[in-house]
Amino acid sequence: MNPVRNGSDPPAPADACHLFDASSDAAAVLSGRGIVLGWTRGAEDLFGYPAAEAVGRSAARLAAMPEDPVRIVGIAERCRAGMGWSGLIPVRHRDGHRMEVDLRVSAVFRMHGEECFLISAHERRQRWSVGESVLDGFLTRSPVGMAVVDRQLRYVWLNDTLERLGGVPREQRLGHRLSELLPGLQTETLEGLMRKVVETGAPVTDYEYVGWSWSDPHRQHAYSTSFFPLVDADESVTGVCYMVMDVTERWNARQLLSMVNEAGTSIGRTLDVMRTAQELADFAVPRLADFVVVDLLEPVLSTAGHGTWLTDAGPASARPVMRRAGISSVREGCPEAVARIGDRVDFLPPPRDPGMLVRGEPTLVPVLDPADDLWIAQQPEWVGSITEFGLHSLISVPMRARNTVLGLTTFVRSVNPVSFQPDDVLVAQELVARAALCVDNARRYTREHVAAVTLQRSLLPHTLSGGTALEVASHYLPADPAGGVGGDWFDVIPLSGARVGLVVGDVVGHGITAAAGMGRLRTAVQTLADMEMAPDDLLAHLDDLVLRLSEEETGDGAADDGASAFLGATCLYAVYDPVTRRCTMARAGHPPPVLVTPDGRVDFPTPPAGPPLGLGGIGFETGEIELPPDSVFGLYTDGLVEAADRDMEVGMARLGEALARPGTDLDTLCRTTVQRFASGPQSDDIALLLARTHAVRPDHVASWDVPADPAAVADVRSRAARQVEAWGFGDLAMTTELIVSELVTNAIRYAAPPIRLRLLRDARLTCEVADGSSTAPRLRHARSTDEGGRGLFLVAQLVHRWGARYTPDGKIIWAEQEIP
Template identity: 45%
Template sequence: MDMENADPLGNGLDRFPDQVTSATAVVDARGIVTGWSSGAQRLLGYPYEEVVGRSAARLLGGKADATGRLSAVLDGRSGPTLLRHQGGRFMEAEVQAYASLDSEGNAQWLVVATPPQQPRREPRPHEDEATTEEAFAQSNLPVMIYDAELRALRGSAGAARELGLAEEQMRGRRVTDILPPHICTTVEEGMRRVFETGEPERFQVHGRPRRGARDRHWAVSVSPLRNPTGQVRHVQVIALDVTEQHRARERLVLLNDVSAQVGSTLDVMRTAQEMADVAVGRLADFISVDLLDGLFRGVEPRPSATGSVALRRAAQRSVLPGTPESVVQPGDVDYYPESSPPARCLHTGQSSLHRALDEAIGSWQVADPERARKVRDFGMHSIMVVPLRARGITLGVAVLVRHRRQNSFDEDDLLLAEEIAARAAVAVDNARRFTRERTTALALQRSLLPQRLPVQGAVEVAYRYLPARSRAGLGGDWFDVIPLSGARVALVVGDVVGHGLHASATMGRLRTAVRTLADVDLPPEELLVHLDDLITHLRAEEDSATDPELEILTDLVATCLYLVYDPVSRRCTAAGAGHPPPAVVTPDGKAEFVDLSVGPPLGVGGLPFEAVEWEVPRGSLLVLYTDGLAEVPEHDLGKGMARLRRRLERPADSLDATCDDLVQTLLPAKPRDDVALLIARTRALDAGQVGTWELPSDPAAVADARDKVARRLADWGLDDVVFTAELVVSELVTNAIRYGTPPVQLRLIRDIALICEVSDSSSTAPHMKRARMFDEGGRGLLLVAQFAERWGTRHRAGGKSIWAEIGVQDERS
């Protein structure tokens, strides 16, 4: 092999072999293969390990001397060469050898074998142009070519189909001669900008491409077509129908708006109206939402199985002002015939899609002539009837109508309406459940509050109770007026922390406990101690008995203010547990808050309660309230109490007028917390209405006591009760002298009842018992209980008082 004559560039070749189709191998000076490519393995089938290190001559085909043929190939003296495939067959290939040196300077060859190329048919003149022309003319996409004067040069088959014109009819015409004005203006302006800037533009248009076609949405692309010099010679306009994508996007936006806007309140009517507001104009031209009548009272809705259905119109909306399509107004009850689509929808829970000429709509119109007239007058042509169902309960029905849009509802519209109705139904059901719970809690709350104030003569009372109007529900505010012994009266206000049925039930338990403890005549501070213990026990019971799945576990905490007024001494005694202090308005109009030592809230424990005592003039106002009156969102409790004090200093005609003024000026339109307000005007008993005598600890004093009582009752004009009073006083005085400790005091009070009190220094309270046949005593208290309306024992500092009330006919004006 002649290395000196080898061409270093590849035996005269002016290009390197194709790496994809060529097979390459490296052969050293001895004719041994030292390199083998993957292309060679693909061409001849030999793997690397079967070739490298062996003679290259074995790869050549034919029966002549293999070594000679290899030398001819390496010297470049061979043309097409037969090569031996691994499978035994022979194949012809173009073989070229490229001389080079290895890393040690020894001669080697890069041998390249290329399969022979298949003869390529040269295209006939203008064949490419003809294929391009056919592709453009037959394109299903609407494609148009316009010149610099914005006149059509070409139009594809897709453009002809959409525009309803043959290509010959489109040529030479401008967009304004083909498309509706609002579409052609947008397209022509886009084409002008492309001619000016040379940059493609994309925009969307909406409308009908020809008369009689449906409204559609198009994504229009305008691209420049340049000549060889780079100038924009023509523009190409391509329009893609994106109606379905646009409608899908509109549906998603509509559903998102339903989720965001429907159910903003817990009011049934408002929630239904929000659904109508969202759907009209975007899905329907008119919509009515009718709900079962019981829904508005919070009860479980139950449509009748047969017969006409009574529904209350909850909401309606129209694209026309005043909603003239409706036959009823919101809030009115309407009756749907049994055969009508809304009635069937309620009974089956299935939605339906109708045309105005459907048999179902026709029979409905026959049974309801007024609606039939509305259908004719407004040209209603498409109707959907969709149930409002939530948690397996049918709440009502929505009727959607089209009369302004020419397109009728389709199945996709029905699916969208069902989704809207389903989401709105959940919001309506939430409002229904809230209404039911609030109604139940309000009924419970009102049943636990005083139904009417008890008769007593110590104070004149007016009160207000306003339930919260927030989503949290009713609170646990309460008030009470409790007559006590000795013509006294207890005024109470309290507030259970929390909202809902649990707070209302706890309020009722606490109010009952306060009345029970008040009957024992405990001082205010001791009463709060017992009440605090009660709440501690209640919390322990709830922690051990409450089911966690009910999710009503709350910290049982309450506040309370207990005030006792004595009309004889005109003194007040009050104690508070975490409650705002009472206000006192003197007859001269000056208002001040009592400097009350307020203890911790009930249920917190750990600190004692302290009572404060003060004297009030006759005719003063005692104002007790819960924090909802003073602590509003715009003000903290301190600022709210200052506003309350200023309003109390304004004169009013009556206690009711004062209550109304405070509620109207201090509270927002929808208070977020319950409010209990109790105002009492103090009265005082004159000295002439009270008789007091000190009695010696001598049984003979009983007769003198009866004589004193008889004379005083005669002075008061109460002769009718002299006998009863003498009997009661005789028994009480005898009991005090026999079992009590001196000194003994007798007091008569003439109020709405005659009150007889006997006091001594002993703290031992008497007990009524049943006397046996031969017992000498034990019948005194039994007689007192028989002749008196009420009787009891009141403990006081340094002793006790046994009292009894005797009913009198009050002839005072």
């Protein structure tokens, strides 16, 4: 392509000239240095220069403005990047007159190895002049309301559309201000915006507001308004033109969407069925309705589970039994209601078909008329409320979630004069659907929580007895439903020799799994305690049990049912002996006990720390302290002393202060202490076990050393009989002689010295024989031909219970008799 023409070159072929002929536009080719390489006939006609005078010369002489190198370099770089440029620039004709052209520069290309630009230009078009009649028809028939006001904001012109929007005739508007015609339409704000336009000359666009008009006084409308200044030849503002559009549908859609989104954060904030129903009613008033009631089926409100009406399989012909769960009104006290919270209701909207709850179909009654609507007449309690409070429009939406019928929500308008429309039904359905999911979640969680609490309470001891050694009291408080029931437990276990075992523990986790794990551990502790194990040995066996439980629940296929694994537990086990007033204890990751002596001194005796149950491989150790009579000894779980606003040490100090109240009844002390710490929602269970210590009187204990000689049996037997008679238990003297005879004889024959006999008068009469052997006694059923082997069997038939426990020096065989 070589469109260059000059005086010495031959004429360019016709097809080459057409390459640059863009209809009537002028076109030229410039080199990267701004030299004209090509010139078209259109360029000759626009600028007046023939090709001979233009080609080969700089194009800068054509511009009618000072050179701007920075701008030229910027345009060149843009074109080199593959993009074009366009703009309006002044140029000078060959005859010297100035004109403005629309200039376009193409992306760079190469010709004969040189960088080139294609330039096209045309003179700026003349503005289209519109006749007055055409302009008047355009403004008058525009779908946008338009008006012109003077500097005093008085109407001087308006079109037909604005006249229809406002409902005020044109004759009444002209010469008056907006505030004089429509005082309730945010006129102060609108006139303030118009004054701003008059003062500054800056337009204000797309200002939205809500109001009413005389054309539709019973319905709220939304408008979008823009204000523009009107200027004269010297650029002074002579008035304001404003345009108005009715954007009610768009505004309503935006408001309804915002309402539905807000409902997601306002409804279902708790896992409580009744509170969720009330939140739905409170949210919808007055946003959507003036009066809202939420009625739920009775099985939804109960914790027993599903009822016949809860699922699609339920009989649709049956009459639903519902109770009022939520109520709200724009009137204080909800006087429109014919039923209150908790009352039984049987309201159904037309066509009064119970099957509409199953089908989930909403009902819209735009106009409530007791005189014409038969279904209202069938509910006389409603007639008086409709008449007295002007209830005029109704929407009823069934509450359903996960194919489960939950109840019915009814929206009513009275103060708002606008009847419900189909769009309102969609919003009501969306609100009810969100609330229904929250109600169903709360129902399911409540049922599971109640089941877990019921399970845990059934596994905890119903009555506690410390015998004559301890006065005991306990208080258990489950966690807040949001936190879920935990695995806290406690127990008081009677042991031989008037001793008492005290235990408190906490299973890791929450829910039914934790409650079930707690039951297993409590049973295991009772079994191990009955085997007379020392506290450290008991925790070691309990640790092995927790390890086995964890392995079972995390083994292959064990978690297929979704059950949580047994994660572990903490525990503290203590044994109190009222004869010696010594307390032996061991702990596995549990907080230390609290001790309040009779003089009010508070102490937290710390037995050797052991790891939580379930870790394995680490042993446990025992610690021993003396408990003065009438001391308060307390075991607790971490939920009592730990909280988000305090650490454990602060909680333990507060616990000591709460328990240091001499003379307070133990049950009262236990209950008030828990209430003091649980003033708000609890994320963890609280268990507190208190024991007030007593000591066995010295004259209720008698003991004798027994020589390792069978001849000594008769003497010790008679001593025991005389002691029992001295205590006033003559009916037990013969039985006691037999028991002492058998136990002492077995110790002399099969055990090792030292041998010692002790009689203990407590809730029962206990006979103990200690020896230096660790050989366990064994109950045998002797054959008819055997001369021996019936001693322990005979003792077992005569006593309430018997057993053996081991000591550091040997063992003790004991037998208890009921005192008449």
